[in-house]
Amino acid sequence: MKSKKLQSSSQNSSLIGLKNSLPDHNKLKNSMRKVMIVTFGLYALAGFVVHAQNLILDGSFETPVVSPGGHAGLTSVGPWNVTKGTVALYSGSARGIINPAQGNQQIDLDSSSDALIGTTINQAFITIPNRVYEVSFNVGWTGNPSQNPGVKLTAEVFSSDGTKLASLDATPPQLQTAYGPIQKFTFTATTSETTLSFRDTSSTSFQVGVLLDNVSVISVGDSPKIVQGLADQQVPIGGKAVFSVGVGAGDPATYQWFYNGVALTGETNNELVLEGVRVRDAGEYSVKISNQFGSVQAAARLLVSEFLVEIFTAVELKFPSSVGKKYQIQALANVNDTSWSSVGEPIDGTGQDIFKLISARETTAKFFRAVELSN
Ligand SMILES: [Ca+2]
Secondary structure, three states: OOHHHHHOOOEOOOOOOOEOOOOOOOOEEOOOOOOOOOOEEOOOOOOOOOOOOOOOOOOOOOOOOOOOOOEEEEOEEOOEEEEEOOEEEEEOOOOOOOOOOOOOEEEEEOOOOHHHOOOEEEEEEEOOOOOEEEEEEEEEEEEOHHHHHHOOEEEEEEEOOOOEEEEEEEOOOOOOOOOOOOEEEEEEOOOOEEEEEEEEOOOOOOOEEEEEEEEEEEEOOOOOOEEEOOOOEEEEOOOOEEEEOEEOOOOOOEEEEEEOOEEOOOOOOOEEEEOOOOHHHOEEEEEEEEEOOEEEEEEEEEEEEOOOOEEOOEEEEEEOOOOOOEEEEEEEOOOOOOOOEEOOOOEEOOOOOEEEEEEOOOOOOOEEEEEEEOO
16 A cells, blocks of 8 residues: 555544654754854054155156256146246256255246246146145246246146136245245045146246246045944854955055955955855954055954754654554644644554654654554
């Protein structure tokens, strides 16, 4: 006889064993995990001195190299555009000209006649919108001392759509002996390219030149700031751990992850993903986030849980049997159920007590009986 046939057989009342040997044989999970000491670390390193990069090319007007005494009437100066008038480059200690503020050369926005007033040079550079930049330069002058009160140089910054972002009117010192103190102003970029322009706005032009040197634009930024720190991760063996760190908007930053202080090759994103973790992967994971203004470091621990031990139990049933009879064990998941379902194959009677083990993994039933199948 095969089981399919037997399941539809009528059942007599030979009801024998009916009780689960345990009060609840649902899966019992061993909760004996190791007690983990969890530590959380967020360490800020002291900032280190970094010299911000000058975004202006040749802010010292060292190219092209001109012979001592200088060249006037130039319509281009290295990376600078001369958009109005002509300029002069002076090299070294040109006669009658103050020494350069930086390097060996300086530029003269050569307003030597009324026709050239408003001489303008500019240079575009890459910027990051919403970042603050600082413009600095030195201004001096050359020419007829009686004209000095009218000498003025206007520095202006424009976004790529032509909007003026900031400006500064700079005047050289009264005495025509050296450059004045460095001039500074800041602007906030709105576009990915910005133009710095210098325009001779002297109210007098005759026999007066505005000298300019040591032009610099630097990003005024901060070291990265962590806004979302690392959190410790506890995962089971074979699990997945994700360490993620967030920094504030602003300076682009680079990332390097470390495991117990050793740099992890290729792990240079703001997230570190560990899959299929093993016990030996446990330890401290840290990330160093750097930009041109400094760096910050954060660390957290990975805890790898031991295997979970699950305990299953079995029901052992006992019932008397007769030779030539067949018996079917049946079960209910709930005592209020009315429909018994068969568990396993029919069992041939032996004339003795039959003992039967039923795995708790294979049924959620709690109540059992054995019925004698009719022939
Ligand atoms: Ca120079």
